Amino acid sequence: MFKNNYFIDFFENSPIIMQLVWVFIVMIIFFIMTTIAYLKYLRSFLRKNENLKNKIEKEFETAVINYLYAGNEIDEVSFEQKSIIDQFKSNTSEPFKRDILISTLLKLNYEISGEMAESIHKLYIQTGLLDYSLSKLKSRKWNSIADGIRELTLFHVKEVQDQVKIHINHPKTEVRIAMQLYLINLFHFDGLDFLNNITTPISEWDQIQLLEALQLNSNQRVTSINLWLKSTNNSVVFFALKLAKIYNQYGVRDELIALLDHQNIKIRIDVIHLLSYLNIIDAKIILKNKFNELTLEEQIAFFEMMENLYEIKDKPFILEHILNPNFEIKFSALKILKNLNIEEFNCFKNLTLEPEFVRMVKYIEAN
Amino acid sequence: MISIIHFLFFLYSFMIIGSYITLGIISVFETVAYTQKNKFVNYNKILSSNISPSISIIAPAYNESLNIIENVRSLLSSHYANYDVIIINDGSKDDSLEKLIDAYNLICVDFLINEQIPTQPLRKGIYKSTNPAFEKLIVVDKENGGKADALNMGLNISANKYVACIDVDCLLIEDALLKLVKPFLETTDKVVIAAGGVIRIANSCVIKEGKLLDVNLPEKMLEKGQILEYLRAFLLGRMAWSRLNGLLVISGAFGLFDKKIAIEVGGYDTNTVGEDMEIIVRMRRFMEEKKLKYKVAYIPDPLCWTEAPDNYKTFISQRNRWTRGTIETLRKHRKIGFNRKYSSMGTLSYPYWFLFERMAPIVEVLGVIYFAYLIFYQQVRWDYTIAFILLAYLFTVLFSIAAIISEELTYHQYKKKGTGFKMIMIAFLEPFVVHPFILYAAIVGNKDYYFNKKKKWGAMTRKGMTKA
């Protein structure tokens, strides 16, 4: 009792700042104790969860594989399959187990195609997982929506496209890309129609995903990309350029040449590379004539094109640039010169003693 | 007079505590947003894509003969479609090169280097493998010039769009490149100039065939203390700075850069021991001065595991170097500090680094000296002293526990039973067992910086550990 009083007296007699400090100390001690208790709970919860997850995962994996091999030619769903479906159904009401089941199905779904993949899609519908995915689309949380669309994509549920397309202009990029991937994975080139209207940027990362999804398709008939090349949305133009390259679209030659005057420098450079890849020699002539108006980066890209498309009549132009201050251009010019006319290359190779030039000549001679 | 001194000490302590709490809270929000966003990213789909941008891994090696074969093999098995591995043998005096030639069927090749950044010259030349299975590998043998110089050579040689600068003894998780390149590719409204991830400590972990098999908590107090320190710094600090776009450092152990910009600013500075911080500050400064919108990205995934010093001697010399690196960088770029022209970097990051990273050890030592003075003149109010020390101590402990909890909630790497208790013990002990050495190293670092210029130059040859 005495002790207690001493502390209270001491506290009351301290200046306000010290009182504050003591209050803080007591608060922090309280926080530390609660956080330690929480940490203990959290760790054992996580550990239990993980063990349980591993166990269920193993069970589900075996069950899925049994299901795949339990089919017979007579029934659409064999007796054994029916019992596996029922077992899964009893589990899907728990979100924890439901997520594990979905990831188990996906683990295989990513790797196989054909009849077995179709059986997995069927299993997804029969176990009632489809309904859960559809209900996610109506969620208010963006990550649930994206998640739902993703599941519908992976299990190839084509019938619900209207419910998915609603999200075309969702403010979150993650939802938009989920929707775009849905359209492309399920409808391939026809799914690309959304490019006509999209006003939001498609990031480089998402473009790669879309192209990957397109390439999975065995039907490689490209729809017309002209419109996209003229899009006011620069990311759509970039995307169309990638399509043009992957699917060798010689048909859009004029649109590409027009893009050489686009106001975005990165587009102009990509177009130069693409024109070179498609061997469009007219583009070379156009660029050669306005070479001095180009930015350095474009000039470098142009010389890469030149290495691919040079002709004997380009020689005077090439000679102008064997002393270009830029490393890449100088190197390109020298290489082209050697290929055009080895005697003339030998003639000019002692033009200067500048060390970089000498190194280049030596390298080109040896290779 | 006395009360002014007291007031300044209080103000400083409260500002530090306040900034820690603020950063911690921002970090938590940012981490939650990140995990939510990336929960379902299918990295497998993209890693195989040929359209993905090209990356060069640049790994300087100095006398690494012991593990070089394994380390290179681990780098070669990264999960990414479009990358190469450039090993810079920085004038090693051991048989690293011979071992590499042997193990990977290397032959010397003709190679034209665009010397955009001046470096030490080649020694034996550039090697590539005759075996198509190792086509990604380029080995460069050059004269010794230190880590920065070796990295610059790598920048000159790389033909790729991005460069990942790493320590050769680091263990990268398989999809590290993919995860780190994502911020560059998904940002549409700014240029990402560099990106970094979390560095974890590999001491006592089981690593076999380039793969992390088992995560363990080491036994030594020093190692455990560093683990806690890294958790605090990476989970509760860096993430917030990334949100504020105020990161001034990306660990030299593993960072990804836009090669063009890195070369445009002149590459790594060979005159500092803190080249990893210095290049970020310089790249940022360059972007600010050009008035371009940019970002230094940071992701909370543990991408890279590295060995931390396990004895006090190495530890102190490592921290000594970090201290000098920080001072050098901040001094070199002092124009930025408190300068509104450099937006948040000038008004937020630089002042924070200057006041709370660079000055903290000095303020702490001044505090101790002042306290000793008070004891000597018997002017100590012990009740005040005890209260304040207790407050500071308990706050540190609470902050450490918060770091442990956020680790549990995000990546939960230390799964073993009993580890939780050990971690809490470290949280309580670390301020006594590890902190004094950090303080000591920082003071020696300051002393070396100002009074021992020779050391500054003498320490140029590369040492294994880089700043986390």
Place this chain on the structure above:
Amino acid sequence: MKKIVLAEDNSMLSMLLKFRLEKEGYLLLIAENGKETIELIEEHNPELILTDIMMPFVSGLEVISHVRNKLKNQTPIIVFSASGQEEIVLKAFKLGATDFMSKPFSPNELVNRVKKILR
């Protein structure tokens, strides 16, 4: 019974293929990474090797290179690749791969090819 070594790090796919191929009367040996694969090959000298290209530590390419160059062995090898890895597949053929299948693939199709090779 003809022995097949299967190198694949997705446990479910390897289990599925094991069931499927063992039903056809082959003996399956399963490895999860390149190093295990090489060990299994050296120990059991299988009639056929199925390997994924992207594997931790020792890649599928290295497995092929090891079999053809170090072991001087002409065992048929089928590689699995993801789409978009055409260049790596070309390299695999250069090193001596027999056939390739692009993921996702149909297990039935794989069985057909295995049967054709081991006939």
